[in-house]
Amino acid sequence: MDFRFTEEQQLLRDSIEKFLREDYGSTGVGISERRKKSRKAPGYDVANWATFADLGWLGVAIPEEYGGIGGNLIDTMVVMEELGKGLILEPYFPTVVLGANAVLLGGTETQKRDILPGVVEGKVLLTLAHAEEQARNNPTDIATTATKHDSGWTLNGTKSLVLNAESATQLIVVARTSGNRADPNGLTLFLVDAKAEGITRTDYPTVDCLRASEVRFENVLAGQSQVLGTIDRGFEVLEAVIHRAILALGAEAVGMMEMLHKDTAEYTSQRVQFGHPLSHLQTVKHRIVDMFVETELTRSLLYRATTEALAGQASATQDMHALKYKLGKAGRFVGQSAVQLHGGMGQTEDLRIGHYFIRLAAMDPLLGDKDYHLQRYVDLMDIPEGEPDANILPF
């Protein structure tokens, strides 16, 4: 048992941190540009994306045979924690975490060879077209249909909050090929060219200064080679992708929560009111301690869910639900506390804490909110067998 990071992981962490601090500027002057940048496509700096590729970040989790570094879930955790702290605008999450994992977990050998090297080089951008209005939190509730005909399938339906769809070269679309609307069986994943005929997009900025689209599919054609995984069994891949995405969001959240309690400790130690720094007040100090405690508990769940997933333990699923619930709840508490303790300055977008606060709030509804994941945790909760036990003394 060992919770230390390897030397390579430490180097990776340091290099990302250094680049984002010195060259990217998102934690300093770049902060004021975020909102403005998000108002126009593509909403990020294309040159930065190329740099991410050059530095090898896009291939961290992609096996060596497809041009990547072949890292594991811990390596991705390190990357996501630092990218979270750096408040990047680039589409790492949709392309690398959602898209590349879907190809990696569901794709044929040909599809992997066609797509993954391009992801590593920064030339192929992916995203997942999954969410639908009626489904709310339920990932199996899919009304978008893919109807079989002689030469393939025809896709019809509307997808919401497709992250960075305007920049993507290919969309991974979750569609129903059989079964009732919320049936986990009968879903299929399709790889669709972003410019395919029949796709219409409405692009917009999101509250956390990123970009997304509502995407409409009207008689969009897909051939056999565009099927990602097995027909009707798409949920198996989708579920695995969502698990990895939750681990990634968890790492991003923990990175931001750490910055929030540190920034708040620093700000309240400098801000003098009533003749002394605000942090001298116990009510302020204890709230910062609560922020720290919640951050460390979320981090513990992140480490637990990630290491268990890596070891292939069955309990990893339960811990993944626990993590998504906890990051929704604790992320909100830590974000709100930082804004509150920064007073007037907390209400502006001039400091990074405001951006962390918004991003944490935006994360909760993604891929199922805290209530949804708490209930899935309840569904899986272990109830030990056996008779009632009257001896409840704690020894």
Next chain:
Amino acid sequence: MDIQLTEEDLAFQQEVRDFLGQYAPKNSSELWSKRNDWFKALKEKGWDCPKWPVEFGGPGWSPVQHYIWDKETCAYSLPPELPFGKVMLAPILMRYGSKEQIERFMPDIRDNKVNWCQGYSEPGAGSDLASLKTKAELSADGTEYTVNGTKIWTTMAHMAQWMFCLTRTQSTGVRQEGITFLLINMKTPGIVVKPIFTLGGSHHVNQVFFDNVKVPVENRIGEEGKGWTYAKGLLQHERSGIAGISRTIVALDKLKKNARAVPDGDQTLLDDRAFVTRIAETEIELRALEFAELRSLADAQHTGEPGTASSILKLKGTEMQQRMQELTIEAAGIYGLNQGFKEAGPKFSKMGMMLYLNGRAATVYGGCSEVQKDVIAKRVLGLVDAGT
């Protein structure tokens, strides 16, 4: 980063399981009838003082082995032992006691032959322990102290033969530097123990009065005026033990089993989604804490320092104990009110209420939660105190 136990740790886990399977009491009647057999088996195995180092006859376990031991044992109901001698005083004796003191006191501590109590808190010194006033004056010939004053919240003082006690030997200068650590025989003339009944009517704690109590100088640990330094190390032993995370996890599992037998119309309490959701919320916090404890242990094993995650264990561990106890009395419903007739209602009800009431103390003793937060603010987050 790796959560797998090593081969050696897995072998140790199996050894612990085999030992518990063979010797641990199987049910509550065996808890008393097999009590002596259990302690004998522990002693023969060399596991009767798990926290002690090898040179004092302990097993010298690694942090991870301690975790395995705690985790495995808490699944059983084992005969209880008071922590005051083995867990709290022994580490101080081993580190600061004289050869004579070690030879005199350690064997009886090991065999549980002497009950110890802790004389720390006073009516005017609770969270602010350094303000303690119980006075110890050394005689002119330097052979004995005369102790006057009072200690309060002294757990099991009414059953104890000895007390380890913080006394004031100097009232000028830095408060922490005038404190002396004495071992006091409770039979000494001038000691009066008065019971204090806590919430629910239990008698565990007492007030102890000292009226010209004579304590031989050879019962002083270390140097005069250094008692605070010795005690601080001891407080950390106390805190690390009272988080009780593994025990609370087991208790929550028992609560689930008990809730399944609590009728709720045609269903059981376990079919009540709101109640089960609250169990789940508590369990998630405990899963996080359990891993925070593991992180802390692994850090201690690899770096010698328990890491920042450890600071939250006492604070949150005791909160989770209390939340589990709350859920237990809510599961008991109206039967938690009945403290007389044994046959009515679920069998866990009366004990559940007692544990709930006594359990409020967990966020007070061993450094109350508010003080724990001050400590985290200062040591972990670097926030300075007002006026410093």
